[in-house]
Amino acid sequence: MTLLLAVEGLRRPPLPVLSLAVAAGECVAVTGPSGAGKSLLLRAIADLDPNDGRVSLAGTDRAALPAPEWRQRVAYVAAESGWWAPTVADHMAGPPDRLATLLAAVGLPEAGGWPVARLSSGERQRLALVRALTRRPEVLLLDEPTANLDAAATESVEALVRQALAEGCGVLLASHDRNQVRRLAGRELAFRDGALTEVRP
């Protein structure tokens, strides 16, 4: 497997100094109790909060790229998504046929024309993943991607993640759903006793 995302000596207080790597087509889970710092870690890799350390994508150092380009290629999908324009389609990018395929895949084929104000939390969560995928990222940083979803919707999201993995995307998945971690992740990193250590998934 080719190395895609490499994180070395990442400093983001109050997290411990961390290193991790994600290969192309690999899903690595980050687990730990609430408040352990799973979201902070993903945000730091996306460079959304001040942090230090060497982070690179396919050998290109993050510092060598403008931050907007970095975040297009290494996409952070928050647990609680923010929306700013009137309709769902206003938030999407890329060709319409790909958008249609992605919307159908999460079971919301008609959602493009829907007003954002009337979305349920579960719809928002699925559409936030679609929104990121329309920009064709190379790495997905998923923060509790199925926290608000029922079984069927969870299944559709996991299918979409598997498809992204098959296309060579790397995924770093923060989740507290043990079964989901077992279903999706090849490796698991756990926050334990003030350190991030590899455990058996």
Next chain:
Amino acid sequence: MTPGNGTLDWIDLAVSALLIVLAGGVSLAWGLGIHRRLGVAAVRSVVQLLLLALILEWLFAHASPWLTAGAAVLMLGFAAREIFGRQDRRLTGGWAWGAGGLAITLAASAVTLFALAGPVRPDPWYDPRYAIPLLGMILGNVMTGIAVGLNTLTATVARDRAAVEARLALGETRWSALGDTLRHALRTGLIGIINSMSAAGIVFIPGMMTGQILAGQPPEEAARWQILILFLIAGATAVGTVAAVMLAAWRLTDDRHRLRLDRLSDSR
């Protein structure tokens, strides 16, 4: 009392003070509990305005560019303090003063100098009789525009944090991600002067025009002065509000296009 020829003496003012007594009586009769504050405010306005008149007479008698500049700096300092005082959530560190102070200094001095060099042309150009009242009138309005613009920006950016961060996370630049927020803050800051210009002459007669008419100027002359002043105020408010809001937005983000709400103090 002297016959009405545009002059007022102390007896006239004493008679008009009866209206303050009347307002105090209303407060007492209805138990509003504001008669004390009303009295203090009335006394303050008398003392402050008479002091201002004394200072202005002294300044006018010693027409020096340095004294005029010194008075202008003092006025700018008070205006910056007032903007600082009106913020619900301030930028951290020196920026709490800096954003508003820099913006109002830039806008008010540029527009006042423009007025002195262009339309007004007093001789000498720094004549305090023109420079100080012009600056004062401009400052009062720009101050409001900046304070409202900054308050709207900080409140909106904190409220819409999730949306702004979502746009940043999807690869937008800080200026693109804050675009809607900036436009909202600028519109809110500028709406006051736009409303004043629209309503001037229909809903109310502006204070300066009233003053000139009472002092015996022909109404048409007074109207031309009032129009000039409204234009100066509108220009200065636009420049000042844009500068303050952009500076604050620049400070609330960083060169890696992150939203830095840690540079905003908590709500007071």
